[in-house]
Amino acid sequence: MLCFFGLVGPYSVQAEQTELLKAKEHQNKLMTKKEFELPENLVRFVYNSGYTFEYPEDGVRGVYVTGNSAGGERFNSLLELLNNTELNSMVIDIKDDHGYLTYRPEEGSPYHDISQNFIGNPEKLMKTLEDNNIYPIARIVVFKDTVLAEKKPELSFKDNGKVWKNGRGEAFVNPFLKEVWDYNITIAKKAAELGFKEIQFDYVRFPEGFERRDEVLEYEGGDYTDGENNAQRRVAAVTDFVAYAREELSPYGVDVSVDIFGYAATITEAPGIGQNFSKISENVDVISSMIYPSHWTPYFGIDKPDLYPYELTKAYAKVENEVLSGLDNPPTSRPWIQDFTASWLGSGNYKRYGSEEVEAQIRALNEQGINEFLLWNASNRYSDGVNYKP
Structure with a gap:
């Protein structure tokens, strides 16, 4: 629950803030949160976690951290890495890829039965x-959620009455439903109360290839049943979720970011999964495209992208810059880059990634004016000897 100083009945303040924000947005569409200051008499009512975290002056340079790593022995080595390099931020799983909370909330919480005790002491972690001047970002996986889908099949997609799962055994919940939105945004608010300064939403989309299943699977359309075609309904639902999440989180003073497929910036929109790069970017503080060279098929005239980390990253950055320059208030660009070896691509199609390949990606971004990045390695083992400011 929000704690507002000098006020009885926090809901009235939150409602008032919401109205102020709506009025301001009407006055200046797409104004970012950083440009908007609440009236002086309301500043004291913004949620204060009690921690002091400053946004890094020269930009976020971060690493991905699982709940297991954040609450286990691996954390010490990650802490050492950040204290001895130019890295300054951690993106920590708070709701993971399965749908579990990575820490135990209070007894009686509706989220207690979907939580795991990976992070045994969140307060100590924060x-x-x-103490180590590490900027904290909470990663929340939204619509890929096997736990919620199995618990409440009516919030998911069904095939012959059973929860539909993709080829990897993963289930998604339905982006058309506001109940699903609120479920995840409540978790995001809890993360803000823990002290995280940014909420990063991942899997903000429909399942891959959904356009081939939308007429077959059983699911509710929520408020998105009329008017536009199926593809545009999906785009509208995903975009509206992001805008709604940002509005709901505004009293917490946190930035909102979204992970998005890199290729989404290179096309008008990806209607199958409901992602429109420009529309999502208009509603976030930070956009984090996943541009791992290994995840591209031949693109930008590069036949085997994993072999050319510098060239692939540079080509992508040029396209993204062009798209973002067309927005009135573009978000900060902070791409996810590759610090892992994609051996599954097969001999001749991949190379071993280490300091040289990581630096190549960072250099390509920097040359295009993008000075923030996040390193992805699913096991949280990052390359030694990297110059993160080449």
Whole structure:
């Protein structure tokens, strides 16, 4: 629950803030949160977690951290990595790829039965991050959620009455339903109360290839049943979720970011999964495209992208810059880059990634004016000897 100083009945303040924000948005469409300051008499009512985290002056340079790593022995080595390099931020799983919370909320919480005790002491974790000047970002996986889908099949997609799962055994919940939105946004608010300064939403989309299943699977359309075609309904639902999440989180003073497929910036929109790069970018503070060279088929005239980390990253950055320059208030660009070896691509199609390949991607971004990045390695083992400011 929000704690507002000098006020009885926090809901009235939140409602008032919401109305102020709506009025301001009407006055200046797409104004970013950083440009908007609440009236002086309301500043004291913005949620204060009690921690002091400053946005890095020269930009976020971060690493991905699972709940297991954040609450286990691996954390010490990650802490050492950040204290001895130019890295300054951690993106920590709060709701993971399965749908589990990575820490135990209070007894009686509706989220207690979907939680895991990976992060045994969240308060200690946040204090350690504060003491070491590490900027904390909470990763929340939204619509890929096997746990919620199995618990409440009516919030998912069904095939012959059973929860539909993709080829990897993963289930998605339905982006058309506001109940699903609120479920995830409540978790995001809890993360803000823990002290995280940014909420990063991942899997903000329909399942891959949904356009081939939308007439076959059983699911509710929520408020998105009339008017536009199926593809545009999906785009509208995903975009509206992001805008709604940002509005709901505004009293917490956190930035909102979204992970998005890199190729989404290179096309008008990806209607199958409901992602429109420009529309999502208009509603976030940070956009984080996943541009791992290994994840591209031949693109930008590069036949085997994993072999050319610099060239692939540079080509992508040029396209993204062009798209973002067309927005009135573009978000900060902070791409996910590759610090893992994609051996599954097969001999001749991949190379071993280490300091040289990581630096090549960072250099390509920097040359295009993009100075923030996040490193992805699913096991949280990052390359030694990298110059993160080449």
